[in-house]
Amino acid sequence: MVDENRLPDGVEIIVISPVEFLFLQLRIAGYVGLTLVSLMVVGQVALHGFRHEAVRQRIQELEVSLPKPGPRLLLALGASLVLMVAGLLYAWYGLIPLLLDYLTTDAQQAGLSTEWRLSNYAGFIVNLLSASAIGFQAPLLTTLVLRAGVASHQQLASSRRIIWFGAFVLGAFMSPPDPLSLFLVALPVIFLFEAAMMWDRLTRR
Template sequence: MNHQPDQERALSDHLTELRRRLMLSAFVVFAFFLIALPSVKYVLAYLQADLVERGLELNAFGVADPLMIYLNLALVIGLVASGPFLLYQLWAFVAPGLHPNERKATLAYIPIIFILFLIGLAFAYYWLFPLVLDISTDLGQDLGLTQIIGASNYFTFLLQLTIPFGLLFQLPVVTMFLTRIGVVTPYFLSSIRKYAYFALFVIAAFITPPDLTSHLMVSLPLFFLYEISLSISRITYRGVLRREKEAMVKEQMDLMKQMNEK
C-alpha cells in the first residue's frame, strides 16, 4: 500500500539530485568560460595560421560577428576543459544504480573518453582540416574564383569538422563498454564489418570534399579505428568469459563446501 509514496519520493530525490548536478555542471562550465576569455585572442590567432600561410584572411560580414565568435569560442574551450568534470557528474548520477565492480570500471572510462576526444580533435584539425582547406583553395584558383572568407562561417565549419571526429574516436571505449555489459560480442562485430565499413565510408563522405583522395584519406583511419575497436572487444570479451568462469568455479566450490558441512 505504501509503494506509491515511496516511488514518488524516490523519483523526487532523483530529480533533485539531477537538478543539483546540472546546476553544478553549469557553474563549472561558466567558470571555465570566464577563465578562457583572456586566451581567446591567442587561440584565434593560432586557428587562423593556416589561412595566413595561404595568403587568405577572414572578414566579418556582420556587426556582431567578432563578439559572437569571441564568446562562442570561449564557450567551446570552457566545455572541452570541463569535460572530465561533466563526465564525472554523469557517472556520479548513475553510479548508485551500478554494482561496485561496475562503478569502478565505468569510472575508469572517464579519462579514456576525454583523451580519445582530444585525439579525435587533433586528428581532424591537423590532418583533415588542412586537407579540406588545400582542396578548396586549389579548386577556387582553378575556377578563377576570389575567395572572401567570412569569419563566422570559417569557425563554424571548423567546429563542424572537428567535433564529430572527437565523438567518432569514442568508438573503442563504447565498444569496450557494450562488450563488457554483454550487448555486443567480437563475433557480432566481425559479422557486421562490411556494413560498418559502409556506414563509416558514408560518414566520411559527409565530412569531406567531393574528392576521392580526401575521402579515402579520411575513410581509412575510420576503418582502422573500427579494427582497433574490434581488437579491444576481443580482449574485453576474453576478460568477461574469464570472470564468468571464475565466478562459476567459486559458486561450485561454495556449494560443495556447504554440502560437506551438512
Template sequence: MEANIDDSKAPLIEHLIELRQRLVWAVVALVIAFAVSFYFADEIFGLLVVPLTDAFPPGEGKLVFTKLYEAFFVEIKVAMFAAFFLAFPIISNQLWAFVAPGLYANEKKAFLPFLFATPLLFTAGAALAYYIVMPTAFRFFLGFEGEVGGLTQEALPAMGDYLDLVMRFILAFGVCFQLPVLLLLLNRAGLVTREQLIGLRRYMVVGAFVLAAILTPPDVVSQFLLGLPLIMLYEVSLAIMWFTERKRAKQQVAE
C-alpha cells in the first residue's frame, strides 16, 4: 500500500513552508480577482439587480441609498463577493495540491468527484436562487405596494439592504445544495449508513423546512423553494448510495 502514496516524506518545516506558499498564491489570486471585480463592480451589481428590475412593472422601481458612503461600500461588497467566486478555482487547486501528496491513490480517486461536485452544486443552488426564487420572492414582496389608509405604500429598497438580501439568497441556496456532498462523504467515511438515513427521512423533511426558515427571508414562498429542493437532494443522495453499495457488492463478488 505504501507504493500508492507519494514518495515525498518531507519534514514538518518543509510542509509549513509549502503551506505558506500555497496560502500566498491563494491570497494573490483573491487580491487580483478583487481588483478586477471592483473595476467591473457596476456591471456585476447590475446583474444582481436584474431579478428586482424584472419584478417591478416596466419603467418603475428604483434603488436608493440613505447614507452618503453606502453606494461606495456596496461596490466594495460586490467586488469581494465576486472575487471569491473568481478566485475559488485557484484556491481549491492550491488546497488540493497541498493535500493530494498525503493521500493514497484510491483516496484521491474517491475524493476527486466531491472536489468537482462542490462548485457544480453551489452553482446550481445559486442559479435556482437567481432565476427562480428571487424573482418569485420579489414579486411577492412588491405585491404589498398600493393604497393603505389613504396613503401610498411604495417600495424603496436601499442598495445595501438589497445586496445583503441577494447575497443571503445565493449563499443560502449554494451552501444548502452541498447536502449530497456532505452525506456521501459521511457515508464513505463509515459514519452513517443508507439505512440510518432512510430511518431519519421524516426528521429530514422537518429539518429542511426549519433550515429554510432560518436561512431565507420570513416568507413562505422562499422557505418552500429552499425546503423542497433540500428534500429532493436528500433522496438523490440515498439513490447514489444505493448504486454505490450495489457496485461495491458486485466488485466484491467478482474478486
C-alpha cells in the first residue's frame, strides 16, 4: 500500500506512534475478516431463508422472482466479482493517483509541507478502494432489481434523480471533502447505472 513510486513528489509518510504500524495491520486484517464473515452470514441467511416456507410464501405474495441456485446465480456472483475487481483497478490506477497528485499540488501551492500520517494515508486509500468496489456493483444491482420485478424500467427511470443523488451521497461519505473526489467517485456509478438501464431496454425488445 505504501509504495514510494506511487507517492507524489515531495510527499513523506510518517509514523507518530511506536505501535501505529502494528495497529494499522490489525485494523486492515479486521476489515478483511469482517467482510468475509459478513458475506458468509448473508449467504447462509439467504440459503436457509429461501428454504423456509413462510419466506417463500411472502416472496410469492410480493411477486418477486429471485434467482434460484444454478447457472444464473453463479453468473451473478461472477459478475459481482468482475465488477468489484474493475472498481478496485479503477481506484488503484486512476482515481487514487489523480487525487493524490491534485491534493499534494494544492497543499504545496499553499506553502504547506506534505507529510502524511501513515494511518490517515491508509484510511484514504481504503475508503476510495471500498467506494469504487461498492459503486461498481451498480449495473448488477440495477439488472437484478429489474429482472426480479422489484421495480420496472419506468419506475427506475422516474427515480433517476434520487439514484443520482444517492451516488453523490456515496461519493461524499467515502471520498475526501473536495468536489473533484466527489465527482470521480459518483460519476462512474451513474454511468454504470445508465449503461445497465440501456442494456435492459435493448435486451427486452
